[in-house]
Amino acid sequence: xxxxxxxxxxxxxxxxxxxxxxLGFVLTTMIMTHLLGPLRxxxxxxxxxxxxxxxxxxARSPFSVxxxxxAILFVLFDVEVIxxxxxxxxxxxxxxxxxxxxxxxxxxxxxxxxxxVFKGALKWDNS
Amino acid sequence: xxxxxFLLMRHELLLTLIAIIILIAEIFTDDFKKQGIRPLSIILMxxxxxxxxxPAPTGTLFGGMYQATDMRLMMKNIxxxxxxxxxIQSASWLKSDDNQNKVxxxxxxxxxxxxxxxxxxxxxxxxxFYLGLELATIPIAALAAYDRYSNKSSEAGIKLILISALSxxxxxxxxxxIYGTVGSVYFDxxxxxxxxxxxxxxxxxxxxxxxxxxxxxxxFHLWTADVYEGAxxxxxxxxxxxxxxxAVFIFSIMLxxxxxxxxxxxxxxxxxxxxxxxxxxxxxxxxQNNLKRFLAFSSISQAGFxxxxxxxxxxxxxxxxxxxxLVYIFSNLGAFGVIAAISNASGxxxxxxxxxxxxxxxxxxxxxxxxxxxxxxxxxxxxxxxxKFFLFTAVxxxxxxxxxxxxxxxxxxxxxxxxxxxxxxxxxxAETSIAYFKSDGWTKVGLIICVAGMVIVGFASVIFEYIRTxxxxx
Numbered sequence: 386x387x388x389x390x391x392x393x394x395x396x397x398x399x400x401x402x403x404x405x406x407x408l409g410f411v412l413t414t415m416i417m418t419h420l421l422g423p424l425r426x427x428x429x430x431x432x433x434x435x436x437x438x439x440x441x442x443x444a445r446s447p448f449s450v451x452x453x454x455x456a457i458l459f460v461l462f463d464v465e466v467i468x469x470x471x472x473x474x475x476x477x478x479x480x481x482x483x484x485x486x487x488x489x490x491x492x493x494x495x496x497x498x499x500x501x502v503f504k505g506a507l508k509w510d511n512s
Numbered sequence: 513x514x515x516x517x518f519l520l521m522r523h524e525l526l527l528t529l530i531a532i533i534i535l536i537a538e539i540f541t542d543d544f545k546k547q548g549i550r551p552l553s554i555i556l557m558x559x560x561x562x563x564x565x566x567p568a569p570t571g572t573l574f575g576g577m578y579q580a581t582d583m584r585l586m587m588k589n590i591x592x593x594x595x596x597x598x599x600i601q602s603a604s605w606l607k608s609d610d611n612q613n614k615v616x617x618x619x620x621x622x623x624x625x626x627x628x629x630x631x632x633x634x635x636x637x638x639x640x641f642y643l644g645l646e647l648a649t650i651p652i653a654a655l656a657a658y659d660r661y662s663n664k665s666s667e668a669g670i671k672l673i674l675i676s677a678l679s680x681x682x683x684x685x686x687x688x689x690i691y692g693t694v695g696s697v698y699f700d701x702x703x704x705x706x707x708x709x710x711x712x713x714x715x716x717x718x719x720x721x722x723x724x725x726x727x728x729x730x731x732f733h734l735w736t737a738d739v740y741e742g743a744x745x746x747x748x749x750x751x752x753x754x755x756x757x758x759a760v761f762i763f764s765i766m767l768x769x770x771x772x773x774x775x776x777x778x779x780x781x782x783x784x785x786x787x788x789x790x791x792x793x794x795x796x797x798x799x800q801n802n803l804k805r806f807l808a809f810s811s812i813s814q815a816g817f818x819x820x821x822x823x824x825x826x827x828x829x830x831x832x833x834x835x836x837x838l839v840y841i842f843s844n845l846g847a848f849g850v851i852a853a854i855s856n857a858s859g860x861x862x863x864x865x866x867x868x869x870x871x872x873x874x875x876x877x878x879x880x881x882x883x884x885x886x887x888x889x890x891x892x893x894x895x896x897x898x899x900k901f902f903l904f905t906a907v908x909x910x911x912x913x914x915x916x917x918x919x920x921x922x923x924x925x926x927x928x929x930x931x932x933x934x935x936x937x938x939x940x941x942a943e944t945s946i947a948y949f950k951s952d953g954w955t956k957v958g959l960i961i962c963v964a965g966m967v968i969v970g971f972a973s974v975i976f977e978y979i980r981t982x983x984x985x986x
Contacts, residue, residue, distance in 0.1 A: 397710045
């Protein structure tokens, strides 16, 4: 057991190799893309988009985050549904106890849902 | 699960219960009665804090994933006290027009983080530890961005969430390597099987780095000042006291239990980082003019001092750490309470030069701030002195004389900058100092609790002796 706890510097070589490979991969890709990629600096190339509508104005202005809010809330309730699958599979085995546990879980989430509705997070038009 | 098992988890379950009560109150009250949520939350939190102190059984749950020992319960109680004081101090700030429509969210998010911290402290394996850590971190980022019309506040929120994502990533990498080498995530199994193989040393370094971000130990402290400055004062005080305290608690527990086999190694690591943390925190604190940044750097150097107790590693050292956090809660919240009161009353004045001549206009607040800064510096009549004294004893007991010398020198340096605001308030002349204002009842109660804590915790040696009986070491 004692010999196991004594490690020589050469035992660290695998870790060193791993670190070098990781760092090397990042550096190589970064350098090689600069060297290998074709460099064409024309006015059209330097535009934000080569096709479509030309960019205008400043992007840093307040904008509505409705989509984001709805998407986040969707994820939340999606996860809730995922939890119901194992319950559905084991419904008979879990019995009344499992039913009560699940009722508590769903009750808490329902409370959150009511909160969302009351706060008006699902209202699309805020006028 | 038997009914008695619920008693083991009473801190977490009670906090969950009051979170649900506040949520229901938020849903089913009209806008006119929303202000009632503030006293309701404070009273509920006070009840939970008191109930936490009642004697109750100890044991383990979920096959060892959850552990409730006397020491861990004590730590949770200390955090509850800190959270209660933050609740009381933020009551007058939440009354302002900007915060009218998000009062209950403030309390809900704070309680969520507190639940996370409690689970983290009670964790018996890395999985529970990590879950608790995340629950304790993510809501804080939302709170840091609470002030929606301030750019600095949202900057603080973004910085906090990025830094916590980064540090959690590093931490998880370390945990995965620990699992890879040991084959278990349970603390008791890991502590037995943990050796000093190269991979295990690497995993410890990753784990240490992740935790160092949370406690803001020096090479990983750069986020602290920006986040503390940007976040609203009351959130900053919570972040610097309760969050940091919880991370220190679980870190010290894990070092003396999970990583006990490599104690000689982590003591070396901690020795160097503690010395750098104290020194750099102090040196940067001298240059600050904004009081929140000032206290941010002060809290970095305090983290260095707290590490002294962990380096001791003895049962005395652990008791000193827990005791110091208790003292730190009262002193730092006292300082932040005064800064919050002045910032709210004067429309956001937080610079040291604004405090010129404050003693003439607001003597009570100046005296409270002075007392709190004395306690942070460790000047004898207040509790901070005893806290520092026990930490130094814990290090001296193990013969770390050089580290002790550095620590004492740093205490002397810190005296200089802790006295700068005091000088501003008492000696500096000002043409327009902050006008006299009457603070409301909640602020007064919060500050009185802090002052009482600073005095009583120092003089009542029963408290330290009691913590000592619960303590354990290497």
